């Protein structure tokens with residue numbers, strides 16, 4: 001039996017492409033600019049093997065012109081152009097990608113620069129235009145042709161006049177509808193924004209005629225509109241530049257331009273990985289927490305680029321919650337995009353990148369801690385709580401990764417110390433890592449429970465964050481030293497082994513019994529203690545949970 005080929009209802013297919021692939025209309029411009037960039041790349045690749053062709057980067061550009069009155073948006077490129085057949089095949093057949101074929105035919109192994117692959121991006125133009133006209137002259141032909149379509153009822157091709165090799169696309173922008181604004185796609189500023197957002201790192205200049213009001217020559221207060229051709233995109237992304245060429249200021253400028261934050265970043269991390277997965281990233285550790293950081297509103301994530309083209313503004317999967325404060329971007333050539341270029345087909349590569357990034361962030365934080373303690377303390381003040389949540393969350397599975405990043409106030413040093421520093425100072429006879437919980441350092445200092453431990457000359461960590469004790473319970477120990485609250489019944493101090501002063505206990509039996517009766521449902525036992533020096537009485541926790549933890553748990557909403 002002979003196989004019968006599938007046929008597609010082109011009209012319906014086109015309708016699907018236009019209406020259901022993209023979540024945002026503005027990406028039509030990203031798609032058309034990407035195609036223009038691909039067309040220029042193709043000349044570049046041809047010139048590599050064809051001696052008759054030279055590639056002078058200065059003569060290649062993409063131009064965007066908007067005409068509000070005529071409701072026309074024009075995208076011109078000086079790329080390779082299309083022959084009549086190519087117009088038919090590439091723009092007339094949905095899901096046929098001339099760029100994909102080009103990569104295969106020319107055996108471009110490192111053809112990652114060419115963006116096109118699915119053969120649908122072009123039709124995104126119909127999301128904003130009633131009619132699209134493509135006039136193109138191929139490098140391979142002396143004739144130019146015009147392709148025209150209103151989307152729904154097929155297309156026409158006819159000979160046309162065009163002097164230069166390349167392509168010109170004219171979009172007749174739709175009229176505004178009740179709650180649909182199309183005018184914005186004719187506004188200079190809005191177009192600039194869209195270009196900056198998605199296509200800032202296209203390697204060829206994207207030019208626009210920008211109208212600027214300037215002081216009229218020879219006058220002091222008369223202005224005139226001056227039109228000036230400007231390049232809108234940055235072109236060479238900072239992350240592809242050599243680290244040695246970049247100054248701190250360059251990184252700070254990028255941080256501000258990208259609106260990652262309004263502060264100055266504390267530190268940046270510039271990553272170039274060329275292994276099983278290739279990616280570049282610029283990450284920032286901010287100095288201050290954004291106002292909504294510790295709220296549900298805060299959205300973590302990094303910008304995700306595929307070969308210089310923005311795919312996602314906030315890819316949450318790239319950052320674990322405990323590093324949710326990190327800002328920045330990742331660019332990779334190896335992502336398998338889905339057809340909308342807004343998502344990934346599978347997240348294997350993304351997981352690899354995330355894992356890698358995670359390690360880099362940790363080692364960067366450790367190096368700040370080691371080399372620039374002041375900055376680290378500032379950082380910890382802003383984001384330390386998040387790290388402690390990280391130790392506690394997900395059943396403690398990240399605790400080993402995070403434990404060396406924690407700081408706590410020390411009774412001895414009168415400043416923040418790491419657990420490692422604490423343990424390295426421990427006298428030989430000290431069994432536990434002691435901590436005391438309270439509202440503030442001043443309050444903790446006055447706690448009677450701290451006296452005995454301090455008298456022994458041992459250091460105490462002050463826990464003033466609600467999360468502290470929860471995190472430390474999850475950690476359980478550090479370098480095999482267990483944590484112990486100073487209000488615990490057993491402090492592991494030699495002459496404290498029998499905490500109860502038995503003699504006194506017996507002598508005052510009646511008094512203690514009376515006290516216990518009065519405090520009946522508040523205490524389990526009243527007894528004499530050797531622990532106290534200057535305080536008359538101390539509360540001691542008996543069970544698993546400390547008094548402070550109990551307070552927090554009781555205050556939690558059910």
Ligand code: ADP
Pocket residue numbers: 031035036039077079080081082090091096097098099100115116117118119120121122123167
């Ligand atoms: P893709 O870019 O994924 O291949 P598109 O629908 O965006 O799919 O474009 C289809 C094809 O049309 C491209 O692969 C390319 O061969 C051709 N094409 C589109 N725009 C241009 C252009 N400006 N210059 C040359 N060829 C183009």
Ligand code: MG
Pocket residue numbers: 031034035115116117119120121122
């Ligand atoms: Mg395309």
